[in-house]
Structures are given as C-alpha cells and as structure tokens.
Amino acid sequence: MRNASETLELERALTGARWLTAARVIALLALAAVLVVFPQTTKVGYLLSTGVVILNYAVTATGWNFMGGFTGYISLGHAAYFGLGAYGTGILVVKAGISPFLALALAALIVAVIAVPIGIAALRVRGASFVIVTIAFVLILLLMFQSMGSITGGSGGLSLPRPFPDLIRTDHHRTFYYIYLGLLAVMLLAWWAIDRSRFGMGLKAVREDEDKARSLGVPTTGAKLVAFILSAFFTGLGGGLYALWFGDLDPVFQFSIMMGAYMVLMALLGGVRSLFGPLLGALVVGMAIEFFKAQYGDTQFHLVATGLLLAVVVLFMPEGVIPAVKGLFARFGPQASSIREISAADLAAERDAEEASKP
C-alpha cells in the first residue's frame, strides 16, 4: 500500500535527484570549458607545460581506474605500463625509425600484449598479495631497463626527437595539451561505456564480493583480465605520449613506485566509483605537487605533503571527493526517508491487513 505521504516523499526525492543532475551537468560543462580554454589564455611555457603534466596525471589516474575503480584490485605498480609505453614508443622511434604516432599506437598494443601474461599471473591473488605482485613487476622492469643500456639508454636515458620539429616551444606544449585532452576524452567515454554495460556490472560485482559474483555465473577471471589489459593499454598510451612530449626518458622516473602511488592517490581522492573522480583527483593532487615543486624545489617536501593529503582523504573522505560533495548536497537538499522506515511502514500495513482479516 503506497500512501499519499510516501508518494510525496518519492516526488521530493526525485526533485532532489533532478537538482543534483543539473548541478552535476553545470559543473562538468564548466570544468570542460576551463580545460579546453586554458591553453588559449597564456603564452607562458611553464604554465602550458604544467597543464600537460596535470593532464598526464589525469590520463594515468583514469587509466588506473579501469582496473582499480571497477574491480577494487589496487595496483601500486601501474608505472610499469607507463614506462613500457614510454620506452616502447621511444625505442620504436629512435632505434626502428618508425614515425612517432604510429610508434605510440604500436607501443600501446605491445603493452596490452605484455599485460596478458602479467595479468594472468597477478590476478591469481587478491588483496595485499596483488598489490605486492604489481610492485614487484615494476621493480623488475626498473632493473631490466637500467641494465639493458644498449637498447634503452640505461640509466643515462633515452632521447627522442620532437614529433613536430617546426613548432616553437609554447606551441609544442599547446599541441600536446590538446592531444592529451583528446586521449582523456576517449578514455572517459570508454570508462562510461563499460560502467553502464553488463561487463561493467560484472566487474563492479567483483569489487563488492568476488566469490558471490562467481557463484552467480559472472566469468570473473576473464572479466578481470580484460579490465587489466585495458587499464595497461591506456596507461601505456599515456606513457608513450609523455615520451613524445617530454623527449627524455630515464628508467628511475618512468618505472617509479611513486608514480604508481600518485595514480592511486588521485583516483582515491576523486573517488574511484565516479567517472570524473580520477580526473578531479589529478587536478587537485597534480596542482598541489607542481605547486610544492615550484615553491620548494624537488625536495622530499612534496612527498610529505602528498602523504598528509592521502591520510586526510582516507580518514575523512574514504569514498573520495565526489561522493563527499554529493553527500553534502544531499544533506542540504530535500530529505529522502530511509529504507528501514519504508519497510517499517510496510510491516505496519501488513499487520493492519492481518488484523482486519481476522473475524
């Protein structure tokens, strides 16, 4: 029996939802506008390159979220795919003479292929063991790339020619800014498509309770592997693009645990369940990192700041910023009744009906 007051509540909840949707759309359009217009507002090379760096963070955090967000498997070693994408692109350009963007595409595909056996091995374990396997992989790659000097440039690094030799410095940054933005848009679209799909539903079931998902017939092994490969592929694309933009590769920076930790931090901060969570996290953390670096130099200070930020997030917004803000909206918006109240009302109605049917 749905009575009048419940209908009213439902209506109010719906109005609230509509309000929230409108607020979200406006916020998104504003964010998109800022991201698109930003490079036109400045000629300062440093600002433009910082923009590229932050978009690079956004791409890697969003790439990470294809695995971490959907399945809840936390990889701390995603720098592995970034580094492989970067070096793959670099080696194909420098040693094989392939044109830059073809090299980028090939390198990302190679990363995806490498991710198959790695994924099969790593996904056999869950939780902390999975985290450790991912860290081990990136450390192994670091040692390998440092020692294979003749191909990778070793610790001395690998230098790539600029893909657009005619562009002046600021235009180089600006061009790459838009390429990164395009890649980010494609990734967000892919994440969105998966999020609403049956495949995505299976992945989210894994995040909630993997064994339960299996008992319901979700082919979790295959689904996790596909998510893992996609995640590696996109992260590899980000790495390759970085190689073309920055032009200098060093194993210590490309295969660093810190970079993997940043991806996790950014995604967690923004919220791994939200499409735009990692992007938002990357904007906040990326700006903070770059600010600290500019202000205090490349000291350990920004590491401490990052650590503090992570602690704050985990303690006060374990779901990330987006759900926290939504919660705030909900608190000030119209109140929906709790489920328990509805069921209590139902029970009362049932009882009444029983009572009435008695002679």
Add this chain to the structure above:
Amino acid sequence: MTVTLEVANLSKSFGGVHAVVDASVSFQPGKVNAIIGPNGSGKTTFFNCVTGMIRADAGTVTLAGHDVTRASPDRIARLGLGRSFQVCRIFPRMTVLENLLVAVKNPSLTGALGSAKNPTAIAAARVWLRRVGIDHLEHAEARNLSYGQQKLLELAGVLMGDPEIIMLDEPAGGVNPALIGRISALIRELNAEGRTFVVVEHNMELVMSLSDHVVVFDRGRPIAEGDPAHVQADPRVLEAYLGV
C-alpha cells in the same frame, strides 16, 4: 529438463580437520532434497566443494553429465546450479535491482557490451523481486535492507540466473517465523515448476514438511538417506543428530 547432480567419494580436509570424508550422494532430480546434520558435520564444506567455491581433495562432482570437479564456480553456475550462502551474501553497495542484474544469464559478447539496465533484464528482475516480495525496494541500496529482506534478495539473485538446481545453505537461518513461512512456500512453488532443491537446514519442522529426500551428515559423512519419516526413525540418525 531435470538436471542431475551426483557426488562421488568427495573428501576435503582443512589441515587436520576432516570436514568431508568420502561422501557419495546422488540427489533426486525434480525433488526437494535436504541435508541435515549437527553443526560442524561438513554440510557447508560439502556445498562449497560441489559449487566449486573450494577445491575438493578427492572425489568427483557430476552436473548434468559434465564432470565439474575442477570447474570454476562461475562455470558451474552457468551450467544451471545456483546457490545461496549460509551467511547471506549480497552486493551491499548496489541497489536491489542491480543485485539481480549482475546475475543475468547467458552473456554473449554484444550482450556483455550492451547496457546492464536494458528493459528485458529489468523486466525479468522485477518478476523475481515481485515473487519474493521485495519489488517495492527496487531502488534501495542492498546494505540498507533488513536481514530478512537481504535473504529474500539473495534468493531472487540466485533465481535471476534461472538455475535448474538450487542449493540453499540454511535458508531459514536467522529469519523470523513469518518469513520462514514465505520462504518455504516459495521453495514449494519453485519446485512445482520443476526446479530441484538441495537445502541445508536446522529447522527440523521445516525439513520434514518440505523435503522429499533427506541426507544425514555426521562428521563429514552421509550416514543415512531416505524419505523424511524413514530418516527420522533411523537409530543411527537419532544417535548422531538428535543425541538420543
């Protein structure tokens, strides 16, 4: 259409604990089969081995003619065996409706990339939600449901996969008498529609009224089986289970 489930010489130990010992059981297709036995007699472990959740040390499980002893739980589920858990398991952060949409049967590639919330799947989910009586909670987050409602949700989720054999681990555990009545009526209805049940249950009244065939476990072994009246009168059962 009735799918068979046969278990032969199944054993499982945890360290020194012999949870299931050389258990051979063939369940009656199309019937309500019950497994009873004291706490710790290996019923849940037996369930977990049969459904592929844990790997048996020895023995074979045959489902619909397939040897599924080493098959993954998801394959076993897709072959038509659904199960619930002793401590009810649902997806707490999903809505009631989404909980069911996870379990849609037979995903093809295009199906996998299609919308999870397509009208066909939603319509099917609503049928089951209505049948177990929680359709009005469709949009609620599952973690906000009462325990009894969560049990019904788990059952609806299992049914969403359209299983021919349904294994329920203590379906009446921890729920109020009114709900026990509703659950047992549902089992009866679904059985009448041709679904085979294997039910682990402590509530003897329920077991005796509901089941066609009873298997008694004691210390990891099936020690007796037969129709409820027959089993109830078996001296070994009285000794092991009822402690007489």
